[in-house]
Amino acid sequence: MERQGSRLRQPPRLQRSAARAMSVSASSVGRSSGPPQASSSFITAAASTGTHQLKIDSYSLTKSLPRGAHIKSSNFQAAGYSWYINYFPNGCGRLIKRARGYLSLQLVLDGAVAATAGSVMAQFTLSVINSAGLLERTTARKSPVHNLARGGAAGWWFFKYMSKADLESKFLDLKDDSFTLQCDVVIIDRFRAVKAAPFVEVPPPDLHRHLGELLFSGEASDVTLQAGGETFSAHRCVLAARSPVFKAKLLGSMKEGTSTTNCAIGIQDIEPRVLQAVLHFMYTDTLPEVSKEEEAAMSQHLLEAADRFSLQRLKLICEENLCGCIDTSSVVTTLVLAEQHSCQGLKEKCFEFLKSTGLNTLIATDGFNHLSTSCPAVLEELTSKLTLH
Structure with a gap:
């Protein structure tokens, strides 16, 4: 020096x-409760x-x-x-x-x-x-x-x-x-x-990755889902664990002593790509990537499917996505969808949008008549809110 x-x-x-x-x-x-960890x-x-x-x-x-x-x-x-x-x-x-x-x-x-x-x-x-x-x-x-x-x-x-x-x-x-x-x-x-660098580095959970690979490969599948002329191989235990609707359909048949092999289930009124996205979520707890242009339409379809199969987390994810996609052309259809599937948060978001744009914006849309005929209670509620506003 x-x-x-x-x-x-x-x-x-x-x-x-x-x-x-x-x-x-x-x-x-620091130490946390439970087993000693430092x-x-x-x-x-x-x-x-x-x-x-x-x-x-x-x-x-x-x-x-x-x-x-x-x-x-x-x-x-x-x-x-x-x-x-x-x-x-x-x-x-x-x-x-x-x-x-x-x-x-x-x-x-x-x-x-x-x-x-x-x-x-x-x-x-x-x-x-x-x-x-x-x-x-x-x-x-x-x-x-x-x-x-x-x-x-x-x-x-x-x-x-x-x-x-x-x-x-x-x-x-x-x-x-x-x-x-x-x-x-x-x-x-x-x-x-x-x-400080730990002595043992534990990687993050990767169960979703392994289940996703299982879905993609179709190995050991024992259920076939059919929609729109397409078939998807799946696994009875995964579907039953994720959805109470599938659990009742698949495990209920086992209690009755029916065969559990090569089970085929037809899913009506759902597009193949939507069913594929639902399966992807059930196995990985994530949604497949879609383009920005398709996000709103896919979220609407998935919300309907999530409500149908009692997939509550998927339903809330779609509801949140749709809250960010509301515009003048989609607000009416989104409001009807929210009312039909009991999505209160999405419904309030639509109300908030219409409060800022005014009732004339709603009347000018093609879906106004549809709203007034299919969901008159919602229109009455909206009119009341706009009057108070």
Whole structure:
């Protein structure tokens, strides 16, 4: 490590300074209820440090300065910033009376640098170096972590660093009437939370992937679903587990002692692509991707199928999708669909849309007559809401 120091003479001279990188951290361990499980994380602070040594020569002469007067050191580089030290041999500032008989020092971040660097979070330690070149630990004075203000002279005061009596009796080099201070600077760059790497990495659940592959391959299938002239191989246990409607149809036949092999079920009034999407959801709990243009129409068909097979989660997914697809051309058909399948959230969303556009928008659509004949109660409810609005 390189170091720089300065000697307070007439004028002061810069000698040594240095900076290095460091990191400090705090860790935590948490446990949850149930079987013992441990996790750990760290809050780390990336930091850089610098050290500067300042030698005060002709100490006895510096004591002749008036109280509150100071000598400014030359600038030095530490922890990536430019600093200087103000040395007050007879106390300083508003604490002159309280600091009588003490040395005062101020570490200052160079104003020109501070104006461009923004706020700087720093901590400082001042110590005396003895004649053997070692730090006197008993003289170490550490500041709290301090956020230096943007621009101007910003730093930290050591108002009563050390009594002059202690300095002169213990640490003053009588031979050349001098003593040396060391200033350690720590700049905290940022805080961040880090999750500790686990000893065992458990992958996310992938049951849906395995069941999806089973559906795609058709292996071990024992049910055939027929719709629109197309057939789909499926598995009795999966369909029964996912849908109470299929459970009653498939497992009910087993109770009656009928054969459970090569079971074929015809599904009326459903398009093959819609049935395929329903099966995809039952096996993977996800929906197949469709184009943006097809999203609204597919969601309508799937909502009807979900209500038919008592797939409540699928029904809510479709209801949520349709809430984002409402426009002037689709609001009436969506409102009728919501009423027929008891989708209260979707129904309220349609009402909200019509409140913002007005009843004339509804009357101008082709579906107005259909709404008035198929769902007169909804039209009456809507008219009431618009009147109150």
